Amino acid sequence: MSFPWAEQYTPVNPLMKWVDDRLPLPRFVYNAVGAGYAVPRNLNYWWNFGVLSGFALVLQLVTGIILAMHYGANAGVAFDSVEHIMRDVNGGWLLRYAHANGASFFFIVVYIHIFRGLFFGSYKAPREMVWLLGLVIFLLMMATAFMGYVLPWGQMSFWGAKVITGLFGAIPVVGEPIQTWLLGGFAPGNAALNRFFSLHYLLPFVIAAVVILHIWALHIPGSSNPTGVDVKGPQDTVPFHPYYTAKDGFGLGVFLIIYALVLFFGPNMLGHPDNYIPANPMSTPAHIVPEWYFWPFYAILRAFTFDFFFVPAKLLGVLAMFASILLLFVLPWLDTSPVRSGRYRPLFRKFFYLLLVDVAILGYCGGAPAAEPYVMISQIAAAYYFAHFLIILPIVSKIERPLPLPNSITEAVLGHEPAAVAAE
Amino acid sequence: MATVETSETAVSAAEGEGVRRRDFINVAAVAFAGVGAVAVLPTLINQMNPSADVLAAATTEVDLSAIKPGQAIKAVFRSQPLFVRQLTPKEIAEADARPVASLRDPQSLEERTQPGKKQWLVTMGVCTHLGCVPLGAGEGEVRGEFGGYFCPCHGSSYDTAARIIKGPAPKNLEVPEYKFTSDTAILVG
Amino acid sequence: MVRLLAALVGIFFSGMLLYSFGSGAVAYISEPPVPTVEHEFHEHPRQIAWSFDGPLGHYDKQQLQRGFQVYKEVCSACHSLRLVAFRDLKDLGYNEAEVKAIAKNWAIKAPDIDPKTGEPSTRAPVPADHFPLPFANNVAAQAANNNAIPPDLSLMTKSRHDGSNYVHSLLTGFGPQPKKLLEEFPDAKTPNGLHYNRYFANLNLAMAPPLTAEGQVTYGPGQPKPTVDQMAQDVSAFLTWTAEPKLENRKSAGIAVVFFLLVATVLAYLSYQTIWADKKH
Numbered sequence: 001m002s003f004p005w006a007e008q009y010t011p012v013n014p015l016m017k018w019v020d021d022r023l024p025l026p027r028f029v030y031n032a033v034g035a036g037y038a039v040p041r042n043l044n045y046w047w048n049f050g051v052l053s054g055f056a057l058v059l060q061l062v063t064g065i066i067l068a069m070h071y072g073a074n075a076g077v078a079f080d081s082v083e084h085i086m087r088d089v090n091g092g093w094l095l096r097y098a099h100a101n102g103a104s105f106f107f108i109v110v111y112i113h114i115f116r117g118l119f120f121g122s123y124k125a126p127r128e129m130v131w132l133l134g135l136v137i138f139l140l141m142m143a144t145a146f147m148g149y150v151l152p153w154g155q156m157s158f159w160g161a162k163v164i165t166g167l168f169g170a171i172p173v174v175g176e177p178i179q180t181w182l183l184g185g186f187a188p189g190n191a192a193l194n195r196f197f198s199l200h201y202l203l204p205f206v207i208a209a210v211v212i213l214h215i216w217a218l219h220i221p222g223s224s225n226p227t228g229v230d231v232k233g234p235q236d237t238v239p240f241h242p243y244y245t246a247k248d249g250f251g252l253g254v255f256l257i258i259y260a261l262v263l264f265f266g267p268n269m270l271g272h273p274d275n276y277i278p279a280n281p282m283s284t285p286a287h288i289v290p291e292w293y294f295w296p297f298y299a300i301l302r303a304f305t306f307d308f309f310f311v312p313a314k315l316l317g318v319l320a321m322f323a324s325i326l327l328l329f330v331l332p333w334l335d336t337s338p339v340r341s342g343r344y345r346p347l348f349r350k351f352f353y354l355l356l357v358d359v360a361i362l363g364y365c366g367g368a369p370a371a372e373p374y375v376m377i378s379q380i381a382a383a384y385y386f387a388h389f390l391i392i393l394p395i396v397s398k399i400e401r402p403l404p405l406p407n408s409i410t411e412a413v414l415g416h417e418p419a420a421v422a423a424e
Numbered sequence: 425m426a427t428v429e430t431s432e433t434a435v436s437a438a439e440g441e442g443v444r445r446r447d448f449i450n451v452a453a454v455a456f457a458g459v460g461a462v463a464v465l466p467t468l469i470n471q472m473n474p475s476a477d478v479l480a481a482a483t484t485e486v487d488l489s490a491i492k493p494g495q496a497i498k499a500v501f502r503s504q505p506l507f508v509r510q511l512t513p514k515e516i517a518e519a520d521a522r523p524v525a526s527l528r529d530p531q532s533l534e535e536r537t538q539p540g541k542k543q544w545l546v547t548m549g550v551c552t553h554l555g556c557v558p559l560g561a562g563e564g565e566v567r568g569e570f571g572g573y574f575c576p577c578h579g580s581s582y583d584t585a586a587r588i589i590k591g592p593a594p595k596n597l598e599v600p601e602y603k604f605t606s607d608t609a610i611l612v613g
Numbered sequence: 614m615v616r617l618l619a620a621l622v623g624i625f626f627s628g629m630l631l632y633s634f635g636s637g638a639v640a641y642i643s644e645p646p647v648p649t650v651e652h653e654f655h656e657h658p659r660q661i662a663w664s665f666d667g668p669l670g671h672y673d674k675q676q677l678q679r680g681f682q683v684y685k686e687v688c689s690a691c692h693s694l695r696l697v698a699f700r701d702l703k704d705l706g707y708n709e710a711e712v713k714a715i716a717k718n719w720a721i722k723a724p725d726i727d728p729k730t731g732e733p734s735t736r737a738p739v740p741a742d743h744f745p746l747p748f749a750n751n752v753a754a755q756a757a758n759n760n761a762i763p764p765d766l767s768l769m770t771k772s773r774h775d776g777s778n779y780v781h782s783l784l785t786g787f788g789p790q791p792k793k794l795l796e797e798f799p800d801a802k803t804p805n806g807l808h809y810n811r812y813f814a815n816l817n818l819a820m821a822p823p824l825t826a827e828g829q830v831t832y833g834p835g836q837p838k839p840t841v842d843q844m845a846q847d848v849s850a851f852l853t854w855t856a857e858p859k860l861e862n863r864k865s866a867g868i869a870v871v872f873f874l875l876v877a878t879v880l881a882y883l884s885y886q887t888i889w890a891d892k893k894h
Contacts, residue, residue, distance in 0.1 A: 041892060066471055083696050083768075086859070088475040091467040093859040094866070238892060242450075246885040249453065253878030260874055264867025265668050268771060276772035276856075277764075286814065305633045320626050327622075333615045372641050379634035383627040390623025394616045413893055446887040453884035456877040463873075480700045480741040 003222065005234040006031075006038040032215060038237035039244055040225035042413050046120075047223070048251030049113040054211065055252060056106035061204055063099040064148075071151065073197035075190040078153035079278045097267040103145055104270045105259050107293035110138065119352055121228055121340030126221040128332040133214040135328050137207055142294070144203040147196040149291055150188070154275035159288045161188040161196070167301070170315040187281055227412045228340030229405055236409040287369045295366030296359050297321050299378040300385065302370055320382070327389050334389060337397035344403040347396050351388060358384045483613035485605070488544065496561040498549060501600060501612050505549030507561040507573070507586070508610070515584035516542060518571065522583060529596045533585040536599050546602055546610065547586045551575040552595035558582065573597065650801040654794050656786075656811045658778035661846060665777075665853060668868065671861055672854055674706040679832055680851025681705060683844050686830050687823050688766065689720070691758060694744040696767035697855050704858060712740050721745040759806050761819030770849065771856040777849050779812065784845035786812040787822040 009030040011017035020026045030036040070089050072081035085092035114134070117123055123131035146164060150157045165188070169179045184191030222231060231237055238244075262269060270292060274285045290298050304317040342349045358381050365378035406412035474482075484501040486508055491497055496509035511519070519533045537544060549557050553575065559565040560573035560582075568574025568581035570589045575581075580591030587596040602612040664673040681702070684694070699716040707715065722735035723745045738745055747763075748754035754762045770776030790809045794801060803809045807817040824841045832839045854860070 062468070066468060069472065070475075080696070084475070084477065087696065087701070088477045090470045090473050090475060092471060092475070093863065094467060095471060097863075242888050243892065246450075246881070246888040249457065250878065250881040250885045253874060253881045257871060257874045257878060260867065260870050264863055264870060267863070273772050273774050273776065276768040303630055303633065305637060306629065308629060316629060323622065323626065327619070330615055330619060334619055336616075372637070372646055376634055376637050376641065379630045379637065383630035383634070386623045386626040386630070390619040391627070394620065446890075449880065449883045449887050453877070453880040456880050460873065460877055476700070477698065477741070480698065 003038045003231065003234075003237065005237075007035045007239055009034075009036055032219065033240055033245075035239040035241045037219065037222075037240040038231075038234075039223050039240050040231055040236060040409050041238045041243075042225050042227065042409050043223065043244070043247075044226050045251065046112070046116040046226075048248055049109045049116060051248040052109040052251060052255050053106065053113050055255070056102060056109055057204065057207060057211065059102045060099065060106060061208070063095050063102060064201070064204065066095050067099055068201060071197075073151070073194050075153060075193050075279070078151060078193060082152045094263075097263055101259065101263050101267060101270060103148060104291070104293065105255070105262075106141065107145070109255070110141065111293070114138070115356065118355075119342040119349075120224060120226060121335070121337075121342065122224045123332045124335065124340050125332065127218070127224060129217040129220075130214060131332060132329060133210055133217055135325070137210050137214060139325065140203055140207045140210065144200055144207065145291065145293065147200040147203075149275075150193065150196045151200060152275060153193060153279045155277045155279060155285050156272050156275040156288070158188055158279035158281065159284055160290055161192060163288055164290075165192075167318045167321075170312070170318045172315070188279075224340065225409060226341060226343065227406055227409060228344070229407075229409055229412065232408045232410075289367055292363070292367060295364070296362035297324060297366070299362040299366030300324050300382045302366075302375065303379045303382040305375065305379075320386075324382075324385060327386075331389065331393075335393045335397050337400060337402065339402040339405065344405055345396075345400055346403065347400040348393075351392055351396060354384070355388050358388070483611060486546075486610050486612060487608065488610065489608040493543065498561045499612075501548070505557050505561075506600070506612060507545075507547050507549045507597070509545045509547075509561065509586075511543045511545055511584060515571065519583060519585040519587075522585075522587075527596075528588050528594070531585075531587060531596055536585055536587075536596070538602075538604060541604065544610075545584075545586060546612065547597040547599050549573075550598065551577065551580055551593055552588065552597065553578055553580050553591070553593035558597070650794065650798040651815055653797065654791070654811060654816060655814065656782075658775050658782035658812055661778055661781055661849075663777055663850065663853070665850070665860055668864055670864060672704075673850065675836065676847050676850045677705045677854050678707075679830075679836060679839075679844075680847035680849070680854075682832070683824075683830050683848040684766070684851055687844075688848065689744075689747065691747055691754075691763040693746045693748075693763075693765045694767050694855060695746060695765050696743065697858075698741065698743045699738060700740040701858060704854065709740075716740050716742065719745065721747055759819060763820070766852055766855065768856045770853045776856065777853045780849040780852055781845045782812040783810060783818075784822075784824055784848070785842055786810045787818075 009020070009027040011020050011026065016026050027036075067085065070081065070085045070092060072078055082096065085096050087093075089095075117131065117134070146160070150161045161183075165179050165182050168182060169175045171178065180186060182192070183189070184195065222237075225231075272289065272291075277285075289295070298321075301317040301321040304313045304320060306316075307313050308316060337345060337348070339345055342352055361381045362378060362385065365374045365381065368374040482502055484499060484506065486497075486499045486506070488508065488510070491508060491510045493510045494512045494515070496507055499506040499508060516533065524530045524532050533542060533545075536547075549561060551558050554577060556575050556577035558573035558575040558580070560567040566574050566576075570581050570583040572582040572584045572586050575591065575593065578592050580593035581589050582593075582597055583589050585596075588594070600612050602610045605611050664671060664676065684692075699712055699719075702712050702715060703709070716738040719738050721744075723738040723742050725734050725736040726732070727734040748757060751762055770780055773779045787808055787810050790801075790803055801816075803817050807819055808821055809816060810818045824844050827838070827840050829841075830839050830844055837843050857863075
């Protein structure tokens with residue numbers, strides 16, 4: 001599609017030709033994820049995680065649609081209907097554990113996918129739109145995951161819903177009416193549960209639609225690669241199929257092994273025991289924590305302990321939490337270095353690794369009780385998080401002296417011998 | 425889909441010996457993935473079958489002591505109506521008088537009742553045409569021209585042994601599996 | 614312009630956080646947090662080797678039956694098991710007739726409606742019924758139990774961290790308050806009507822020690838001696854089964870799935886290598 005040397009779709013089968021002449025769907029698929037898509041030959045295993053994210057989305061859609069056949073979205077029966085799935089529905093325990101852990105694994109692969117983009121500069125021109133659409137997917141995922149966690153109507157479901165909708169209560173003047181409107185009441189109840197179920201069912205299809213846009217936008221410039229050097233000619237690329245379908249097949253196998261180990265041998269490892277207690281509006285669990293994939297953001301939310309003049313600390317925390325994600329939308333314009341890949345950016349690389357550690361610390365603090373020393377640690381970590389993106393990255397991209405870039409992808413793969421390059 | 429064919433073209437450049445072994449590995453890998461995908465299907469399909477609690481609630485006990493000759497009651501069996509009727513001697517005679525061979529679904533009253541309990545007719549209240557509930561079990565309901573049950577949806581008429589005589593239904597009203605737990609109680613299912 | 618705005622936002626948030634950290638640190642040093650009695654004296658559950666541990670773990674049906682006996686004779690007077698049905702007891706090795714008899718002779722009757730008068734009445738449970746509730750509602754439960762509601766036990770081992778060990782430890786963890794505790798925290802004396810238990814989150818539990826003497830439950834011939842510890846282990850195992858009845862299906866399915874995936878992944882790797890054999894990358 002994007003390169004003139006990409007293989008053209010020529011249907012062998014007369015039926016496919018008949019279809020292709022009338023609706024070029026086979027051609028579309030061929031050019032999107034078939035041999036018609038020319039991909040840099042040097043992608044490493046970090047590039048597997050896009051396909052894995054897509055797989056996780058499909059996994060969640062399939063298991064979710066099935067669970068919805070047995071689940072009752074009513075505060076009176078929701079908890080028991082989940083237990084009905086676990087105990088009485090044929091294979092229900094497997095489907096429910098697959099869905100609950102599938103959410104965690106969806107976030108694991110998406111986080112790796114995001115950090116891959118951060119390190120290799122995949123957000124830079126001409127792929128800004130890919131990055132922006134990816135962030136939209138991430139936000140939709142967070143909303144979907146949050147509402148999904150409410151559905152079992154356990155203690156963490158109830159109190160999570162209360163706390164997160166309470167964030168909107170921090171907005172001056174309109175906050176409380178918005179919170180009441182979101183919940184359809186003054187506390188989470190049947191109205192909230194029902195609308196969360198409706199939206200939890202809807203949003204994954206919106207995600208799927210944005211994923212299509214994300215892949216479409218990717219196919220305009222084509223995939224980036226670990227060197228960050230542009231594709232120069234046919235010798236730099238291989239057809240997606242069979243080269244990367246084979247590599248993704250292997251990656252999928254490894255992913256499924258790890259997923260199966262958790263699913264079958266520790267299915268509650270990533271969950272919280274309190275969610276096996278039915279929702280009780282009269283008693284709050286000792287530590288309310290969201291699911292692990294929200295912990296870094298939860299830590300930022302709780303890190304603000306002081307009012308700034310007329311802005312209360314609670315509002316600051318909410319603003320900062322949203323800002324921590326929204327700032328990623330301007331990242332392509334904050335990092336102005338012409339070099340994409342972190343491999344050739346020694347200073348950037350050091351700060352990138354620091355950011356990885358920083359987010360891990362934030363995650364740990366977000367899962368810990370809201371007490372010292374975790375709050376103080378998360379304050380330092382959150383300060384670095386903002387400084388990293390908003391202050392350090394723009395400066396680094398100005399002052400850094402990048403390492404010399406290879407002339408082409410093929411040269412990076414084969415080394416500098418001109419003979420080898422010519423032979424290709 | 426076309427994985428195998430295309431991978432052939434990919435390795436066709438490689439010469440002679442290796443080709444066969446390489447193809448075999450690709451075919452095996454794709455076949456394994458296919459087997460894996462197929463192995464998941466039974467779980468995805470079987471979940472729609474009745475769950476354990478539905479199956480456990482699949483028996484019904486009916487107390488017969490309050491049913492007088494000529495009367496019928498409606499009970500619930502597997503979420504569907506169940507007709508239990510005590511036939512009068514006249515109704516039994518009527519049913520016996522009908523030549524079995526002339527019936528659309530040939531069955532005698534003996535075959536449709538338990539030995540020695542010929543007066544107790546236990547059938548599903550589900551018309552064998554399209555599943556409506558026939559009339560005739562309730563007090564004062566029309567019993568149709570053959571004195572048994574009458575389905576108002578499409579006019580199927582059943583006789584006193586609940587056998588189809590007239591109308592579109594292909595079969596007699598179904599007799600579920602049941603047994604007498606005492607002289608005045610049955611366990612259905 | 615974008616970068617200038619970003620820098621200002623960055624300075625604002627980072628500044629606020631560093632300021633918060635500074636004042637928090639000052640407070641932390643000038644008034645270090647006082648350790649709480651829970652923090653000092655609460656203990657994590659003791660680790661027991663269970664038959665259902667590990668990827669090949671299985672329930673010991675004899676143990677589950679003993680545990681069910683303990684539940685029936687000791688716990689069931691106050692604690693419900695509302696998510697479990699009598700028919701589920703077949704998993705413990707009882708046959709259909711035994712399950713029927715257990716349901717029929719259960720001390721608590723199932724609620725029903727009198728078919729003649731329409732008045733609420735009761736009947737003997739049948740296998741399809743869930744275990745009937747010992748109290749009609751929470752108010753009744755509270756009134757009968759010194760204002761504390763005995764929690765449902767169906768999911769107890771999954772709704773507590775390290776649940777199987779927790780239940781066992783809790784049942785055997787009653788005792789007098791340590792002298793050291795009362796010296797360090799004179800205000801933390803166990804209130805009247807509560808019972809000190811070092812494995813309970815806030816140390817004082819409304820439930821009186823339920824298992825007090827060896828032989829409180831009489832086990833059948835060939836079974837281990839019903840010591841308090843043995844009974845506690847057995848009932849914990851039983852409650853692990855009530856919380857996760859499909860554990861054995863899950864683990865055996867897991868072994869097969871992981872084995873299949875390993876073979877498939879090795880094949881996928883070989884396929885990947887052959888396809889890329891002529892491409893250096």
